[in-house]
Amino acid sequence: MPSEYLDEIAPRLPLFADDTAFSADAILDHDSAVVQNPLDIAPVTGARSQRVGVGDINCYTRAGVTVFRGDSMQFYDQWETPVVIISDGPYGVGGFRGDPPNSHDLAAWYAPHVATWSKRATPQTTLWFWNTELGWATVHPVLLRHGWTYRCCHIWNKGVGHIAGNANSKSLRKFPVVTEVCAQYVREPEFGAGGVPMSMREWLRYEWERTGIPFSVTNSVCGVRNAATRKYFTKDHLWYYPPVEHFERLVLYANEHGNPSGCPYFSSNGIRPMSGAEWARMRAKFHCEVGVTNVWTAPAVRGSERLKSKSKCIHSNQKPLQLIELSIRASSDSGDLVWEPFGGLCSAAVASLNLGRNCASAEISDEFFEIAVERLKNHVVKSSHKG
Ligand SMILES: C[S@@+](CC[C@H](N)C(=O)[O-])C[C@H]1O[C@@H](n2cnc3c(N)ncnc32)[C@H](O)[C@@H]1O
Numbered sequence: 001m002p003s004e005y006l007d008e009i010a011p012r013l014p015l016f017a018d019d020t021a022f023s024a025d026a027i028l029d030h031d032s033a034v035v036q037n038p039l040d041i042a043p044v045t046g047a048r049s050q051r052v053g054v055g056d057i058n059c060y061t062r063a064g065v066t067v068f069r070g071d072s073m074q075f076y077d078q079w080e081t082p083v084v085i086i087s088d089g090p091y092g093v094g095g096f097r098g099d100p101p102n103s104h105d106l107a108a109w110y111a112p113h114v115a116t117w118s119k120r121a122t123p124q125t126t127l128w129f130w131n132t133e134l135g136w137a138t139v140h141p142v143l144l145r146h147g148w149t150y151r152c153c154h155i156w157n158k159g160v161g162h163i164a165g166n167a168n169s170k171s172l173r174k175f176p177v178v179t180e181v182c183a184q185y186v187r188e189p190e191f192g193a194g195g196v197p198m199s200m201r202e203w204l205r206y207e208w209e210r211t212g213i214p215f216s217v218t219n220s221v222c223g224v225r226n227a228a229t230r231k232y233f234t235k236d237h238l239w240y241y242p243p244v245e246h247f248e249r250l251v252l253y254a255n256e257h258g259n260p261s262g263c264p265y266f267s268s269n270g271i272r273p274m275s276g277a278e279w280a281r282m283r284a285k286f287h288c289e290v291g292v293t294n295v296w297t298a299p300a301v302r303g304s305e306r307l308k309s310k311s312k313c314i315h316s317n318q319k320p321l322q323l324i325e326l327s328i329r330a331s332s333d334s335g336d337l338v339w340e341p342f343g344g345l346c347s348a349a350v351a352s353l354n355l356g357r358n359c360a361s362a363e364i365s366d367e368f369f370e371i372a373v374e375r376l377k378n379h380v381v382k383s384s385h386k387g
Contacts, residue, residue: 060373064335064358065349067376069369072341072362076116079360081125082339083285083332085117088130088319089342092138095316096344097365103138106131110139113341118146123189126151126284126331130182130319140183148185156180156323157297182296182327186284191268200282201239204232207266208250211258221253222246241283248276285331292330296323307345307371314371315345324351332357346372350379 059068068075089110092103100109117127127148129136140150156179163176191203198206208215218228222242228250231240242250247266251273254265264273298320305321307314324347328338334356340348343363352359353376363369 055370057373060376062376063353065353065376066360067343067346067349067369067372068360068362069366070362071364073112073116075360075362076120076341079120079339080337081120081122082117082360083124083126083336084328084338084357085121085125085127086130086324086327086338086340086348087113087117087127087342088317088340088344088348089113090135091132091317092135093132103132103134106135106138107142111142114139114142114146114148117339117341118148118187121187123187123282124284125187126286126327127185128182128327128331129185130180133179133181136181136183143185147187149188151184151186152294154182154184154294154296156182157295158300159297162300182323184327184331189282200241201235204242205235208233208254210262211254211265212262213254213258217253218250221249223249242279244276244280247274247279285333285336287330289326289330292326296326298323307375315368318345319347321347321351321354324348325355328352328355328357343372344368345375349376353379354381 058070059066061067090099090106092100092106094101100106121127127143129139129143131139136153144150158178158180160178162178167176189200191198191200193203193206208218215229215233218233219226222228222232224246228242228246231238232242232246232250251266255263255273258265264271266273268274268278301318301320305318307318328348328351332338336357338348338352338357338359340346340359340361343349343361345368346361346363349359349361349372351357361372363372
């Protein structure tokens with residue numbers, strides 16, 4: 001991004017000498033932070049790239065990646081269904097305008113967002129919730145209450161270099177903090193029979209039992225020695241999701257050989273059995289990269305990736321593209337839609353551009369929005385990145 005441009009916009013922003021120093025800006029409650037958007041908002045996908053006279057546009061689209069100016073609450077309804085949600089909002093540290101000064105108010109702050117994500121997400125959706133460890137602990141019960149299932153907590157370890165020369169061990173009363181967390185949540189699909197809700201595991205057993213065929217037959221149907229009875233139809237914690245190909249075989253066999261009066265078996269609508277494609281959409285995508293653990297070691301954003309004006313960082317919370325890309329790669333495929341409700345400098349939008357995903361981002365601060373648009377406009381996608 002041309003530095004003259006940043007120098008022009010950035011003086012209106014609180015600037016950060018580094019990403020540990022926060023200014024104590026005024027706190028806006030949710031309603032007072034709503035920005036009315038007087039213009040029509042272009043749809044996320046299929047929108048044309050727009051020429052930006054940055055100060056007078058309300059959204060910008062490039063290759064399926066759209067950044068909106070304003071409160072994400074006003075956009076969720078028009079965004080298509082997300083496969084990934086990257087939440088990097090308030091931390092309860094007074095880090096930017098609207099960020100509460102402590103974690104006490106975070107649960108109430110996030111509640112309307114979490115409620116909306118829950119309505120719009122599907123069992124394919126993964127939520128990556130960034131925060132401090134205390135912020136995450138505070139919001140975790142809200143996520144559970146709204147039907148999110150906890151998968152894993154990833155620790156972003158910025159390393160000792162993050163506090164080098166900056167920590168006075170004589171006066172500190174705790175060890176210096178060089179981490180943030182990124183917790184992964186998914187949604188369980190809803191199954192049931194006769195109005196009784198069931199888990200996926202219970203439903204699989206229930207449906208096979210209805211056929212009247214012994215469970216032992218499921219092994220030969222799937223072409224395995226005992227994996228079907230040991231994994232897919234077990235009642236214990238060793239239960240395992242039947243892969244699509246095995247699910248299709250089970251469904252076919254059940255409907256051809258099961259008690260005819262009970263057909264269709266493995267149906268979600270009582271009319272026809274569920275297809276393999278529908279079954280695949282019953283759980284969140286996850287591509288596990290070899291060598292990656294739940295400790296993500298990466299320095300705070302530095303060098304040319306860090307957006308600066310007059311050598312000061314523009315946003316205290318700019319996330320490393322490598323970590324955002326890791327989470328997007330792990331939980332989506334090319335062409336899937338990523339939501340970034342709290343854009344900042346819109347790192348998830350840039351990561352989506354790199355990875356060939358669609359993205360809908362919102363940023364409430366005019367200044368950050370304008371810088372994010374410039375960032376997106378000028379970003380050079382390396383061809384090796386895509387895929
Ligand atoms: C932690 S920062 C995000 C940083 C971002 N991940 C990056 O790498 O640049 C959170 C941002 O969310 C914005 N924000 C807060 N509430 C918002 C809302 N309701 N709608 C849209 N943006 C919001 C803040 O202005 C702030 O810039």
